[in-house]
Amino acid sequence: MTSQVQPTPPGLLRRIRDTLVLPPTLSAFEQAYLARMNRIALWFFWGHLPLLTALAWINDTGPLFAAALTLAVLAGPTVAYRSLRSPRAISMVFGFTAMCMGGVLVHVGQGPVQIEMHFYFFSVLAMLALFANPMVILTAAATVSVHHLLLWFAAPKSVFNYDAPLWVVLVHAAFVVLETIAACFIARNFFDNVIGLEKKVEARTAEIAQRNRDMRLVLDNVRQGFLTVDGQCRLSSEHSRIVDTWFGGYEPGETFAQLLGRADAKLGAWFALSWESVTDGFLPLELALDQLPKRARLGERHFAFDYQPIGDASGQLEKLLIVVSDVTSEVAKAESDAQQREILAVFERILNDRAGFLEFYEEAKRLAKASLANPAADWSATKRHIHTLKGNSALFGLEAVARQCHAIEERLAENDMPGVQTELAQLERRWNALSTTIDHLLGQQGQELVTMTGEEYDGILRAVVDGAEHADIARKLVDLKLEPTEQRLGRFAEQARALAQRLEKGDIEVAVDGNGLRLERERFADFWSSFSHVLRNAIDHGIEPPAQREQSGKPPRGRLELRTFEHGGEFVIEVRDDGRGIDWEAVRKKAEEQGLSAQTQEQLREALFCAGVSTAAQVSEISGRGVGLAAVKDSCAHLGGAIDVRSESGRGTVMQFRFPLTAVATKPLVTSSKN
Amino acid sequence: MTKILVVDDSATMRQQVRQVLTGGGFEVVEAVDGQDGLAKVTADKDVKVMILDVNMPRMNGIELAEALHANGRMAAGLNVVMLTTEGHAELIARAKAAGAKGWIVKPFKPDLLLAAVKKMAA
Numbered sequence: 001m002t003s004q005v006q007p008t009p010p011g012l013l014r015r016i017r018d019t020l021v022l023p024p025t026l027s028a029f030e031q032a033y034l035a036r037m038n039r040i041a042l043w044f045f046w047g048h049l050p051l052l053t054a055l056a057w058i059n060d061t062g063p064l065f066a067a068a069l070t071l072a073v074l075a076g077p078t079v080a081y082r083s084l085r086s087p088r089a090i091s092m093v094f095g096f097t098a099m100c101m102g103g104v105l106v107h108v109g110q111g112p113v114q115i116e117m118h119f120y121f122f123s124v125l126a127m128l129a130l131f132a133n134p135m136v137i138l139t140a141a142a143t144v145s146v147h148h149l150l151l152w153f154a155a156p157k158s159v160f161n162y163d164a165p166l167w168v169v170l171v172h173a174a175f176v177v178l179e180t181i182a183a184c185f186i187a188r189n190f191f192d193n194v195i196g197l198e199k200k201v202e203a204r205t206a207e208i209a210q211r212n213r214d215m216r217l218v219l220d221n222v223r224q225g226f227l228t229v230d231g232q233c234r235l236s237s238e239h240s241r242i243v244d245t246w247f248g249g250y251e252p253g254e255t256f257a258q259l260l261g262r263a264d265a266k267l268g269a270w271f272a273l274s275w276e277s278v279t280d281g282f283l284p285l286e287l288a289l290d291q292l293p294k295r296a297r298l299g300e301r302h303f304a305f306d307y308q309p310i311g312d313a314s315g316q317l318e319k320l321l322i323v324v325s326d327v328t329s330e331v332a333k334a335e336s337d338a339q340q341r342e343i344l345a346v347f348e349r350i351l352n353d354r355a356g357f358l359e360f361y362e363e364a365k366r367l368a369k370a371s372l373a374n375p376a377a378d379w380s381a382t383k384r385h386i387h388t389l390k391g392n393s394a395l396f397g398l399e400a401v402a403r404q405c406h407a408i409e410e411r412l413a414e415n416d417m418p419g420v421q422t423e424l425a426q427l428e429r430r431w432n433a434l435s436t437t438i439d440h441l442l443g444q445q446g447q448e449l450v451t452m453t454g455e456e457y458d459g460i461l462r463a464v465v466d467g468a469e470h471a472d473i474a475r476k477l478v479d480l481k482l483e484p485t486e487q488r489l490g491r492f493a494e495q496a497r498a499l500a501q502r503l504e505k506g507d508i509e510v511a512v513d514g515n516g517l518r519l520e521r522e523r524f525a526d527f528w529s530s531f532s533h534v535l536r537n538a539i540d541h542g543i544e545p546p547a548q549r550e551q552s553g554k555p556p557r558g559r560l561e562l563r564t565f566e567h568g569g570e571f572v573i574e575v576r577d578d579g580r581g582i583d584w585e586a587v588r589k590k591a592e593e594q595g596l597s598a599q600t601q602e603q604l605r606e607a608l609f610c611a612g613v614s615t616a617a618q619v620s621e622i623s624g625r626g627v628g629l630a631a632v633k634d635s636c637a638h639l640g641g642a643i644d645v646r647s648e649s650g651r652g653t654v655m656q657f658r659f660p661l662t663a664v665a666t667k668p669l670v671t672s673s674k675n
Numbered sequence: 676m677t678k679i680l681v682v683d684d685s686a687t688m689r690q691q692v693r694q695v696l697t698g699g700g701f702e703v704v705e706a707v708d709g710q711d712g713l714a715k716v717t718a719d720k721d722v723k724v725m726i727l728d729v730n731m732p733r734m735n736g737i738e739l740a741e742a743l744h745a746n747g748r749m750a751a752g753l754n755v756v757m758l759t760t761e762g763h764a765e766l767i768a769r770a771k772a773a774g775a776k777g778w779i780v781k782p783f784k785p786d787l788l789l790a791a792v793k794k795m796a797a
Binding site: 266269277280282288291551593 | 707731733754795
């Protein structure tokens with residue numbers, strides 16, 4: 001068997017009591033309502049004084065006595081009104097007063113209409129329901145019952161104009177009881193549904209206010225800014241306080257774009273424009289939301305924006321939740337990580353290839369000095385220097401320096417001179433810090449060291465012991481200071497692989513073949529420095545991403561060949577890639593744009609190496625500004641060399657840098673260890 | 676098949692857009708600059724959507740949009756979408772004033788580009 005505990009319903013008496021007695025607390029609304037009703041009631045009953053006096057005078061029942069009697073009745077509510085604090089208690093005094101006033105009326109109304117005067121009790125009893133309190137009606141009913149019975153006994157003339165028996169008094173009482181029940185019911189309902197409603201609303205409001213306070217607490221104490229905008233991009237007033245701190249105070253009715261615009265006009269304009277796409281409905285919502293600004297820098301702070309659309313039932317955008325985060329510390333951490341990586345990269349370079357690094361460093365120092373000392377003196381020179389510094393730094397793993405140079409180039413491209421100055425100052429800070437570290441790592445001002453392998457040492461020793469020709473020994477010693485091209489190309493190969501990874505070109509294959517040739521380090525320094533542009537071009541613009549290569553039926557891994565060899569009395573440095581080939585059409589367009597003639601293939605080749613001609617679809621951190629190849633051409637020409645370019649669309653490009661042996665090889669500039 | 680004209684001076688960019696759109700079942704026609712684009716769109720009344728680079732030799736994207744706006748081709752149902760890098764608000768505002776329906780920031784996400792073209796072609 002199962003038993004269920006049912007709550008016992010309250011008994012009838014309890015229910016009657018709960019109906020008649022109001023809950024003890026008064027709402028502000030009830031307080032105000034009763035104060036008003038009590039004041040009206042006081043005026044109403046004082047209005048009885050002239051009326052009753054006049055009635056007594058007309059009816060000849062003693063006006064003075066009537067006035068005295070009325071004043072005596074009025075004393076009660078007047079004193080209560082002044083002295084009692086509870087408006088409900090005052091109302092109850094009016095219940096008593098009303099019935100006493102009825103008694104006075106019936107008394108002074110003696111004569112033929114005395115019975116009709118009893119109507120007063122019934123009307124006033126009904127009116128008392130206006131106090132919205134059953135106890136007022138009960139007070140009145142009790143008063144009238146006792147009063148009627150007592151007077152019927154003591155002074156029947158005051159009550160009846162005929163000799164009424166007890167049952168008549170009881171009939172009167174029965175009508176009073178009936179009306180009392182109804183009036184109590186009305187008063188209580190009036191209280192519950194009108195006066196008490198205010199209380200319910202108040203409770204609900206308090207609950208909502210509490211919830212709002214909780215919500216505010218959350219909004220104001222998280223480190224993110226939450227805000228919503230409506231379909232017109234207007235900010236809702238409920239948003240995290242931190243948003244005001246970040247972007248300045250919010251003005252009611254303004255849009256988020258306006259708020260941002262006050263902090264940064266460009267950002268505001270960009271937001272307003274992207275918002276248009278969100279609302280005009282031409283683009284898919286997902287794309288339009290994806291194009292809203294995601295990052296912004298205001299002064300020293302960095303912010304990230306995240307957007308969450310809130311749709312209505314039909315899927316239309318109703319509101320947009322914007323979450324703003326201060327990512328300054330993340331950005332600073334990423335920056336400091338990059339700087340750490342830079343120092344590690346430097347350390348690794350110095351250990352593995354001191355000579356190569358020194359060369360890079362000497363040039364970088366020169367470029368940094370040239371571009372930072374007085375950048376405004378010659379902007380085009382500064383631009384070139386920054387570009388070369390960027391390229392070289394990227395190849396030697398100095399990511400932060402490369403990125404900073406890129407930021408300067410971006411500002412330069414937009415002609416944002418104050419921005420250029422800010423970024424230059426930042427580059428200077430970074431460069432100074434980095435070069436202090438590098439100098440420290442290099443020790444003795446980075447003097448050139450001659451390194452040799454044990455095998456080489458043995459070879460020279462053997463030559464000396466065997467009494468070889470001085471010229472032969474001298475040649476072996478000179479060789480030590482010459483750089484094997486294979487070592488140099490190996491360095492480029494390593495950088496090329498890293499670059500390909502960064503540019504999402506996959507793990508490319510790089511073949512190196514120096515053919516045992518060596519070159520004078522210092523004489524070729526400029527050429528090698530600009531040579532990196534050729535590599536960057538081959539990887540950035542030539543070699544396609546793996547997926548694209550597969551679609552064109554190529555092996556997914558891109559291939560790059562770096563070679564040096566002698567051919568027909570020339571010393572050749574060759575770069576060969578199996579990428580998409582040069583887009584000659586685009587070169588022609590760019591050349592014409594620059595006012596160059598580009599009719600013949602020869603002219604096109606010429607244009608490829610001109611400053612300002614870049615066919616890159618997109619300017620990247622690595623290449624695309626049309627500066628690089630012009631530098632290669634200059635340094636090649638400086639050494640008396642020529643450039644040969646062969647490119648086949650879809651198949652790849654071969655670039656050869658040819659130097660006459662007679663020009664480079666004033667002995668022993670080029671030597672072949674094979675011979 | 677709905678015909679889409681891609682006007683961009685970069686072969687790489689044209690190839691990337693073509694790859695995405697042909698994959699989505701569109702027929703793609705290419706033009707290498709603004710004048711070429713104007714000639715091709717004038718000759719081929721079937722082109723429904725035009726994807727337009729901003730910076731191009733001979734006639735840039737904005738000028739082309741303005742020309743198509745002036746000659747009534749846009750009103751005749753050609754939808755123009757600009758391809759641009761982020762941050763050039765004033766250029767986009769000009770293109771929109773000339774009737775371009777939308778703009779897509781480079782580098783684009785293939786699925787979103789396709790979704791946009793599908794919506795424009797519908």
